[in-house]
Amino acid sequence: MTIPFDVARIREDFPILRQTIRGKPLVYLDSGASAQKPRVVIDAMVNAMETQYANIHRGLHWMSERTTDAYEATRDAVAALMNASDRAEIIFTGNSTGAMNLVAHSYGRGVLKPGQAVVISAMEHHSNIVPWQMLRDSHGIELRVAPITDAGELDMAAFEALLQDGKVGLVSITHMSNVLGTVTPAERIVQIAHAHGAKVMFDGSQAIVHRRIDVQALGCDFYCWTGHKLYGPTGIGVLWGRRELLEEMPPFMGGGDMISSVTYEKSTWAQVPHKFEAGTPAILEGIGLKAAIDYVQSIGYDAMAAHEAALTDHAIARLSAIEGIRIYGRAQDRGGVISFTLDKAHAHDVATLLDRQGIAVRAGHHCAEPLMRRLGLDSTARASFGVYTTLEEIDVLADTLNRVREFFT
Amino acid sequence: MAEAFDDVRDLYQEVILDHGRHPRHAQRLEDFDSTAKGDNPMCGDRVQVWVKFSPDTTIAATGFEARGCAISVASADLMAETVQGRSKADTKAMFEAFREMARTGVCPACDAAMERLAPLSGVHEYPSRVKCATLPWHALIAALDGTKETSSE
Incomplete structure (x- = not known):
């Protein structure tokens, strides 16, 4: 699926995305917690x-x-x-x-x-x-x-x-x-x-x-x-x-x-x-x-939804291929928020290692403790997407998670 | 490939990964004198600590069950080894020294017996992870004080 709008162009609207974190480009996958702000705001x-x-x-x-x-x-x-x-x-x-x-x-x-x-x-x-x-x-x-x-x-x-x-x-x-x-x-x-x-x-x-x-x-x-x-x-x-x-x-x-x-x-x-x-x-x-x-x-909800659907499909495909991963939630109708655990590494350790590579995800109970209990979990890591998220960033996440798993094995 | 994570080796030293994967004291004591739970409500980490005292009131054995990250499990395990044979007062002093080390990375008050905790000093570079290292200690001190529950908040 081709993305119906120019992500590179959208990324220019968000000054913070030019940041490097510990010398690495910021990969911000925590928009579900709070989104970044465009220059116009x-x-x-x-x-x-x-x-x-x-x-x-x-x-x-x-x-x-x-x-x-x-x-x-x-x-x-x-x-x-x-x-x-x-x-x-x-x-x-x-x-x-x-x-x-x-x-x-x-x-x-x-x-x-x-x-x-x-x-x-x-x-x-x-x-x-x-x-x-x-x-x-x-x-x-x-x-x-x-x-x-x-x-x-x-x-x-x-x-x-x-x-x-x-x-x-x-x-x-x-x-x-x-x-x-x-x-x-x-x-x-x-x-x-x-x-x-x-x-x-x-x-x-x-x-x-x-x-x-x-x-x-x-x-x-x-x-x-x-x-x-x-x-x-x-x-x-x-x-x-x-x-x-x-x-x-x-x-x-x-x-x-x-x-x-x-x-x-x-x-x-x-x-x-x-x-x-x-x-x-x-x-x-x-x-x-x-x-x-x-x-x-100005971007339009139709374009945003299509972009998000493409990101979500790509993320589920890439993340599912990681050995020992579990993704929580397989609803027919779902948005760009993906919670997961790795069998060899606790979510907080995953988040810390990802952070060292410039990748921001959330880890913890996501202010939903009863749901965590329902899932039999204490915590998950969560990647969530925004208008500025790219397919390449999801690839970086998947590649890094493979290495995180190796690190803790 | 894993060498790309070299810059986290200050936090995840081999001894921490080892104790995180294969903790030696991660079990409930069948015969214990005191127990307490610790809870970090911000991240969902939970630990329960059981303590058995010797007739001279020093710590004979410590066991724990932890649901948490590699840092918290390794910290609990290294703690259990370190406090064995210590008095309550010694253990509390150790905790104060350890907490200082976790926050600052240095420990002028740490004695030789605390050397095995030194690999955890790396957490001071990761402010959000300091509580992972100190949570088991909070639970242990609560058990020593006869408090049932504590929090690292």
Whole structure:
């Protein structure tokens, strides 16, 4: 398969890729943890600081108005990116974790009733486990876990069975596993959940990088992701929620910017989305995120997905040929995240040796300890790809892994 | 081909690879006086240490089970050899000296008995791996103190 866009050209957009690590070219295979930033994102943030920076939504001066416009333009860009029908449905958070905590606190305590249940899956990141445990313990919500198959796919029959008693108020499931690469069948999940009266939230932290997200087509109720995995800055994440649900939900955090009026007796809330955005937000990061979205749109999701599919196929073929390797997850629908172990070497030792060759992978439990336990593991190494990843880099990884294995044999 | 990894030989010295592959003390003691678990929540490494004391309260034997990297297994194994016959106070002093060595690469306080730990000094070049080397020691000290669980965090 030929790659439908010019990777060499794209790589020029990312200043960091010119780095050498210990004298070797950087082979960055950890985009699933956080992606590198293109020049346009860096420039957008620097330019805002150098020319127009001020606080937003409050200053009656030119600088504040300019910055407010730039920040709010990001909300429009996000709404367009996700095909939200209403820009007020876009809430900025610190990251996906912030978005999930917002829903767990606000929807969980404000709308769900004690005795109802929340369903997650057996392949969630800790950020989609712990907030629900906290809700369970403080609010009397039952937490149910939908199992996965040995191939690393959601067990749909078991999932549906968990909803049968009608107690489930919310399903919160990953749209793409950060460990197995599995893309979950979002439309079917929504159909099943809605048929049983449950709302659905997707953790799109990985999925947003790999495919076009259309929240209206998915039919879900909440969807969250984080900017830094989409080539944007850290410190800014997105929660999309259906407007009627957001209207019904109480604020999560109180403070400036989220109120309509305040007296010592009583405060009233601002309209959505501002009701959920207390305090000075990540202004510069918001401006950077718009540049990242524009950048991604300029490449196009179809081209990115084709590139990623080619990389993933090549990686699975090359890595599978390594003696003693195990690759975890064989989902039919999967993205460019590959977790593996070598029989002769622990994942941390693998990562250290790869690092010495300039290759950055992640090693550990990937903030998914229950999934690791399900797989019978303590840790894996993980290679994950971005728009700038090349087939040659995957070859370097495979060749080096062969040598790592020899080293520990 | 493996010689291309020459630059990691400071970390993965032959003695470490050997003890990592073939640890001598990697078993649960059937007859023990104290045990404790150590856990590195950031990376998922786990170790459990069992200790048997002599009548004079020095350490008669140490056994361990580790799920972790070559560094943590080798460190646990070399630790078990090093602390044999030592008093609790000696062992704690050794740990302090060892921890300093793992962080800085040098060990002015290390005595001759600690020489077999010297190959682990290479971890100081790898800040994210220092905890791999110290985790078994945290578990051992917890066992000596009668604490059930510890963490290298």
